[in-house]
Amino acid sequence: MAHAYDFPPAVEGTSAPSRLTSGRARGRILDAAYELFLQRGIRDVGINELITRAGVAKATFYAHFTSKDELVLAYLERCHQDMTVEAIMAETGRRTEDPTGRLMAIFDVLDGWFRQDDFQACAFVSTMLEMGPAHPLGIASIDYLAQVRAFIRALAEEAGLEQPDVFARSCHILTKGSIISAVEGDREAAIFAKRMAASLIRDHGGDAPMAP
Known part of the structure; x- marks a missing residue:
């Protein structure tokens, strides 16, 4: 942030x-x-x-x-200390202990971030795109982003989802895509991404409520 x-x-x-x-x-x-x-x-x-x-x-x-x-x-x-996996983990944990609920809560956390008046793009996505994935700074950014994907995978395993690695990769695409959309000006990007995440959870054998 x-x-x-x-x-x-x-x-x-x-x-x-x-x-x-x-x-x-x-x-x-x-x-x-x-x-x-x-x-x-x-x-x-x-x-x-x-x-x-x-x-x-x-x-x-x-x-x-x-x-x-x-x-x-x-x-x-x-x-990384301000708004990455540690902050997301802590905030989703405060909202619910249920792993499926925490997966959905990730997008609630993003929604709150996107609606802040001083919202800026994710530093890791911005730096990776600017410097390139082969540059040392791009590599460092990718490593930080990978920690979010690992967190998603861990929650998917706890929730008993099928193919948790495939799920984590797909869900991670939703988080990064919503960030780009929010930078473009769509402050409701996380809401739409949450709906897709709910469908993704059901596709992997989970029980996710229909997102509003």
């Missing part, structure tokens, strides 16, 4: 170098990257702009990140 960071630029000075600790400097850089990469993608944002936005010296930037790619990997990890 996207978050707005409204902090004034801070300039490192020789008068109080201890005020900007190593952890705080790294946090500023990541905050700037998180905001700019989500808004504009990876290639469009340069290191100099990131340094200016973070309000750190160039030497400080390179003390924490030896390259832009290394910063992007840290950015993807932050996105």
